[in-house]
Amino acid sequence: MLLYITGEGYFNMNDTYLELWVKTKYMLEKSVGQKTFNEFFNPITKIAKIENDTVFMLTPNNFVKNRIDKLFLNKINDYINKEATNSLRFKFITEEEVANVHMNRVNTQTINNMQTIRNGNLNQTYTFDNFVTGRNNRLASTIAIQVADQPGVFANPLYIFGDVGLGKTHLMQSIGNYIVDNDHSKKVLYVKTENFVEDYVNLLRSKQIEKFNEKYRDIDILLCDDIQFLSKKNQSQQEFFKLFEKLHADNKQIVITSDRPTTELKDIMTRLTSRFSWGLVADINAPDLEHRIEILKKKLTTHSIQGEEFPHEVLELIAKNFTSSVRELEGALNRVIFYKTMLNEELTVENAYEALKPLLKGKEMNKDLNKTTDVDKLFDVVCGYYNISRTDIISNSRKRAVVYPRQVAMYLMRILYEIPFKKIGSFFNNRDHSTVINSCEKITFGIKNEDSIKRDVENIKSKVEK
Ligand code: ADP
Numbered sequence: 001m002l003l004y005i006t007g008e009g010y011f012n013m014n015d016t017y018l019e020l021w022v023k024t025k026y027m028l029e030k031s032v033g034q035k036t037f038n039e040f041f042n043p044i045t046k047i048a049k050i051e052n053d054t055v056f057m058l059t060p061n062n063f064v065k066n067r068i069d070k071l072f073l074n075k076i077n078d079y080i081n082k083e084a085t086n087s088l089r090f091k092f093i094t095e096e097e098v099a100n101v102h103m104n105r106v107n108t109q110t111i112n113n114m115q116t117i118r119n120g121n122l123n124q125t126y127t128f129d130n131f132v133t134g135r136n137n138r139l140a141s142t143i144a145i146q147v148a149d150q151p152g153v154f155a156n157p158l159y160i161f162g163d164v165g166l167g168k169t170h171l172m173q174s175i176g177n178y179i180v181d182n183d184h185s186k187k188v189l190y191v192k193t194e195n196f197v198e199d200y201v202n203l204l205r206s207k208q209i210e211k212f213n214e215k216y217r218d219i220d221i222l223l224c225d226d227i228q229f230l231s232k233k234n235q236s237q238q239e240f241f242k243l244f245e246k247l248h249a250d251n252k253q254i255v256i257t258s259d260r261p262t263t264e265l266k267d268i269m270t271r272l273t274s275r276f277s278w279g280l281v282a283d284i285n286a287p288d289l290e291h292r293i294e295i296l297k298k299k300l301t302t303h304s305i306q307g308e309e310f311p312h313e314v315l316e317l318i319a320k321n322f323t324s325s326v327r328e329l330e331g332a333l334n335r336v337i338f339y340k341t342m343l344n345e346e347l348t349v350e351n352a353y354e355a356l357k358p359l360l361k362g363k364e365m366n367k368d369l370n371k372t373t374d375v376d377k378l379f380d381v382v383c384g385y386y387n388i389s390r391t392d393i394i395s396n397s398r399k400r401a402v403v404y405p406r407q408v409a410m411y412l413m414r415i416l417y418e419i420p421f422k423k424i425g426s427f428f429n430n431r432d433h434s435t436v437i438n439s440c441e442k443i444t445f446g447i448k449n450e451d452s453i454k455r456d457v458e459n460i461k462s463k464v465e466k
C-alpha cells in the first residue's frame with residue numbers, strides 16, 4: 001500500500017485515497033455520461049471513514065448511495081483494483097448512516113434474517129449490477145431500473161418479453177432484489193406462472209383461501225415469470241385477473257415476463273392480455289457479438305478469473321459460436337473454464353475448441369472471422385429472390401422495390417455473419433453505419449409485425465444456408 005508522510009509527521013492516507021478518488025471520478029466522468037456524473041459523483045468529495053482496506057465516501061443522500069451501489073460499485077472497484085495494487089475498496093455511506101453506525105451494527109443481524117425470509121423466492125445473484133446491457137436489452141433494462149426506483153408509479157404493469165435464455169428472469173429478479181435492498185419492509189413475491197397455477201389448483205382442493213390470499217395479496221410487488229403458461233388454464237386466468245385488478249388498484253407493482261408479445265399470447269382471455277400492455281412493454285433480443293463478449297467478460301469476473309488467463313481469441317470463439325441464448329453462452333464458457341481447470345495448462349483456441357465440440361452437436365465450429373465469399377452468395381440470393389440487379393441493390397436508389405431488399409440484405413449480413421455495421425456499409429456504396437443500423441432495426445421490427453417480411457427473411461435465409 002502506498003503511504004506517505006505529511007509535514008505534520010504522521011501517515012496521512014486520506015490524501016492518497018482522495019487522489020485515487022479524483023482519478024476514479026475522472027474515469028467515471030468519461031464513461032457514465034455528464035448528466036449522471038454531475039448528479040451522482042461530482043458532489044462526492046469527502047472521506048467519511050476508513051476501515052481496514054475500505055474507504056467510505058460520504059454521499060449526499062440515500063438515493064444517490066443506492067444508485068451507485070446498484071449500478072456502479074463493481075465498475076468503480078474493478079477500476080481501483082487496476083489502479084492500486086492492493087485489495088482496496090470504495091464504499092459509499094450517507095451522513096445519517098455515519099451517525100447511526102452503532103445502531104446499524106446491532107440491527108444488521110435482524111435485518112439479514114428478515115431479508116432471507118422475504119427474499120426466499122428471489123435469487124440474489126440476479127442483480128442490475130451483473131446484467132450486461134447492450135443495444136438488444138437497453139430499453140428493457142432502463143425501464144426495469146426506473147420501475148425498481150418507483151414501484152407502482154413509473155409503469156404498471158411492466159411486461160418484458162423475449163426468447164428463452166435472453167435474461168428476462170434475470171432482469172425481473174433484479175427489480176425485486178433492488179426493491180428489497182432499498183426497503184427491507186417491502187414484500188416482493190417472485191412466482192413462476194406454473195407455480196401460480198399449481199397453487200390455484202391446490203386451493204380448489206384444500207379451500208384454504210386465506211393461505212392463498214396471504215401469499216398472493218399481502219404483497220407489495222408481484223413478479224410473475226413466463227405468463228404464457230396461463231394458456232388454456234381458464235380458471236387460473238380468472239383468479240390471476242382478480243389478483244391483477246386488486247394489486248393494480250392498490251398501486252402495487254406488477255412485473256410480467258413472457259416469450260412473446262401480449263398480442264400473440266394464445267388461449268389467454270383478452271381482458272387479461274389487454275391489461276398486460278397498460279403500463280410499458282419492453283422486449284429483449286439476442287445480443288450481438290460485441291455484447292456477447294462483454295457478457296463473457298462479466299461472467300469471468302464472477303468466477304474470479306483474470307482477463308489475462310483467458311485469451312481474447314477464446315472469448316471470441318465462444319461468442320461466435322453461441323449466438324442465440326445467453327444461457328447457452330454461459331454454458332459454453334463454464335465448459336471451457338472446467339476444461340481449463342482439469343487440463344491445468346495454458347488455454348488456447350485449440351483446447352477451447354476441444355472443450356466445446358460436444359456442445360456444437362455436429363455443427364461446424366466458426367473460426368473464420370472474414371466472410372467475404374458468404375457476402376457474395378448473400379447478394380446473389382437476395383437479388384435473385386427480388387429479381388433486381390447487384391448494381392441496383394448497391395446503388396443509392398430510393399425506390400421501394402430496391403430499398404426493401406437492400407435492408408433485408410444488410411440485416412442478414414448482420415444476423416448471419418455478424419459483420420460490423422461499418423463494414424456492411426462499405427458493401428453498399430460506403431453507406432454510413434447509422435443507415436445500416438436503421439435498416440437492421442426496420443427489418444427486426446418488420447419480422448415481428450409483418451408476416452410477409454418474416455416469410456421473405458426465412459426463405460432467403462434457408463437459400464443462403466443451403
Ligand atoms: P430467460 O428468463 O429470458 O430465459 P434468464 O434470465 O434465465 O433468461 O437468463 C439465462 C442466463 O443468462 C442467466 O444465467 C442470466 O444470468 C444470463 N444472462 C442473460 N442475459 C444476461 C445479461 N445481459 N448479462 C448477464 N447475464 C445475462
Ligand code: MG
Pocket residue numbers: 168169170225226
Ligand atoms: Mg426465464
